[in-house]
Amino acid sequence: xxxTINEQNSAESKALVRNGLIAFNKDYFPAELSxxxxxxxxxxxxxxxxxxxxxxxxxxxxxxxxxxxYIEEYAxxxxxxxxxxQEAERLARMGxxxxxxxxxxxxxxxxxxxxxxxxxxxxxxxxxGYTHYYMKKDLEAKEGAx
Numbered sequence: 001x002x003x004t005i006n007e008q009n010s011a012e013s014k015a016l017v018r019n020g021l022i023a024f025n026k027d028y029f030p031a032e033l034s035x036x037x038x039x040x041x042x043x044x045x046x047x048x049x050x051x052x053x054x055x056x057x058x059x060x061x062x063x064x065x066x067x068x069x070y071i072e073e074y075a076x077x078x079x080x081x082x083x084x085x086q087e088a089e090r091l092a093r094m095g096x097x098x099x100x101x102x103x104x105x106x107x108x109x110x111x112x113x114x115x116x117x118x119x120x121x122x123x124x125x126x127x128x129g130y131t132h133y134y135m136k137k138d139l140e141a142k143e144g145a146x
Contacts, residue, residue, distance in 0.1 A: 033061040040064065040091055042084050046075060055084040057102075064092035066102040069109070081109070085116055092139060099138045106131040 026034050037060050044053040053071035057064055066088060071080050092100055102118070104110055105127065110120075113135050122134040 029061055036061050036095065038095070040066075040088060042087055044071060044075065044080055044084060053080065053084075055088055057088065059092065059095045059097060062096070062098045064088060064095070064097050064100045066100065069102075081112060082116070089137075089139070097139055099136050101134070101136045103132060103134050106133070 022037075038058065040055070040057040040059060042055040043051055046052045052075040054068075055066060056068040057066040069081065069084060071084075089100060100118075102113065104113060107130055110133055116137070118135040118137045120133050121136050124132040
């Protein structure tokens with residue numbers, strides 16, 4: 001049998017690869033975690049009704065992974081990033097997640113995430129001349145909640 005490799009962006013091909021991996025992984029995760037997947041799309045809207053940022057991620061098994069956090073320049077420094085992260089954490093807790101993970105580059109939001117309780121668990125130096133940080137925040141049960 002012969003195989004070829006090509007670069008393509010068809011939604012159908014990407015779905016086959018993604019769904020194939022998800023199906024493979026299901027055989028290795030406990031049954032109680034297998035149905036704990038959902039997209040998290042929090043969109044920031046300004047007072048004029050314009051989209052000016054948001055947070056994109058997914059809850060997968062027992063964690064929330066934040067893929068993208070972006071806020072337009074004019075909307076920064078108003079607490080919007082913190083509010084988006086707080087809402088994401090609320091959803092993660094509701095989804096019974098044990099932790100949140102994300103990555104950031106040294107010119108992006110390292111200190112912002114640290115202020116929110118994230119810790120660096122890994123890094124790659126010289127990622128395009130910058131440092132690429134991998135961060136995690138454990139979600140301990142809140143006091144009184146059991």
